Amino acid sequence: MDGTKLTAQYAICTFSLGVLQNDDVWFDPPLPAWKAEAIYSMTMGTYTKIFLQFHQKFWFDTQFALYADSERGRYPVWQGLDIDGFLPGSGVVFATVTGDYSKRIEAMTDAQVQSEVMEVLRAMFPNVTVPEPTAFLFPRWFSDPLYRGSFSTWPASFVPQHRINLRAPIGRLWFSGEAMSEKYFGYLHGAYFEGEATGKQIVGCIKGQQCNPQPPILGIQNTYPYGV
Ligand SMILES: Cc1cc2nc3c(=O)[nH]c(=O)nc-3n(C[C@H](O)[C@H](O)[C@H](O)COP(=O)(O)OP(=O)(O)OC[C@H]3O[C@@H](n4cnc5c(N)ncnc54)[C@H](O)[C@@H]3O)c2cc1C
Incomplete structure (x- = not known):
């Protein structure tokens, strides 16, 4: 630079x-x-984790929870970190989205994404008064010029x-x-x-020892078996 x-x-x-x-x-x-x-x-591929922190846990006690929506890819996988073996007492839960949905939310503001995620969380727990999170974070891997x-x-x-x-x-x-x-x-x-x-x-x-880099294959044809 x-x-x-x-x-x-x-x-x-x-x-x-x-x-x-x-x-x-x-x-x-x-x-x-x-x-x-x-x-x-x-x-x-893009794989996006969206983290939310609350004053206290109000969600599932398992590691994972799934949310089903009529829209494909809409915040389907949830993981609680406020659990033994992870970060008990942290009040952190996160959702994962992938592929096109990741690209979609990377183009949105944090506030817009937070609003959508909160809508889903409130739909998942209709009998809980879900407060706004105290912290909200998600990395934009697709837009990041280093990745x-x-x-x-x-x-x-x-x-x-x-x-x-x-x-x-x-x-x-x-x-x-x-x-x-x-x-x-x-x-x-x-x-x-x-x-x-x-x-x-x-x-x-x-060191002047063995130096045999694999040469490129020129004129590639689709006749090469997967050898693993
Ligand atoms: C959200 C997420 C979850 C994942 N989960 C898993 C998992 O559960 N298990 C698993 O095995 N793998 C997982 N991975 C994949 C794993 O992180 C990658 O396979 C691994 O990091 C690839 O390493 P790498 O060294 O090939 O590339 P990178 O980690 O991308 O390293 C490339 C480096 O180049 C640097 N760089 C890029 N451009 C420049 C530049 N212009 N100048 C200077 N430096 C530059 C970058 O900063 C980076 O440090 C996950 C990845 C993500 C994003």
């Missing part, structure tokens, strides 16, 4: 798939077509060779992170194992 230039023998790019799919970060020279195609072959979503997913049309190309280095620029994982894409352990594997491979290259 301030024009500082860093030089290194190797670099590892671990931006999320969502960041790579947006124009928050520019590569010079531009990424080759096989890499760009891989980046756009996957989709970034642009929560985790990668494979669309129905996904061709697995694209994952190999997403991961394949360009010269000494390597790519790592959850989206590159064949078995655990979308998950923290996918990011962990991928980071570990990339780090070890680069150490091998730096």
Whole structure:
């Protein structure tokens, strides 16, 4: 941002798939077509937790509760944190929305979202006088330029060779992170194992030992089996 230039023998790019799919970060020279195609072959999902804090708990004693609405995706999953093993006495409960519903509420103000969530909560507990929360918070993962979503997913049309190309280095620029994982894409352990594997491979290259990065597959066809 301030024009500082860093030089290194190797670099590892671990931006999320969502960041790579947006124009928050520019590569010079531009990424080759096989890499760009891989980046756009996957989709970034959004998973939004909406937290509310009250003076005291008035809800369910289980970890989870489900709310059914005629509108698909309208604040369906609820989790209480004011429970043994989590944050007893906290007065915190949260709702989860995903996908298009996440994008919808990210475009709204906090006050608008709070109003909708309170409407649902009051519908869930018609015999309770539900007060306004003392605190309200939800992260906008989709709009956040450092994330642009929560985790990668494979669309129905996904061709697995694209994952190999997403991961394949360009010269000494390597790519790592959850989206590159064949078995655990979308998950923290996918990011962990991928980071570990990339780090070890680069150490091998730096030490002049084994240095055999997987080359990209050019001319991808949909004939490659899922091998896990
Ligand atoms: C709400 C939510 C719930 C989740 N639940 C689970 C779960 O239950 N279990 C699970 O296993 N996983 C879960 N995940 C997914 C998990 O968090 C991700 O898979 C994991 O964080 C991916 O790690 P990563 O290192 O690949 O990418 P990231 O965590 O996205 O790390 C990329 C890093 O790059 C940085 N960055 C981006 N752009 C720039 C830039 N321009 N300049 C400098 N730095 C930049 C970011 O700040 C970030 O630190 C959840 C994610 C979310 C959002």
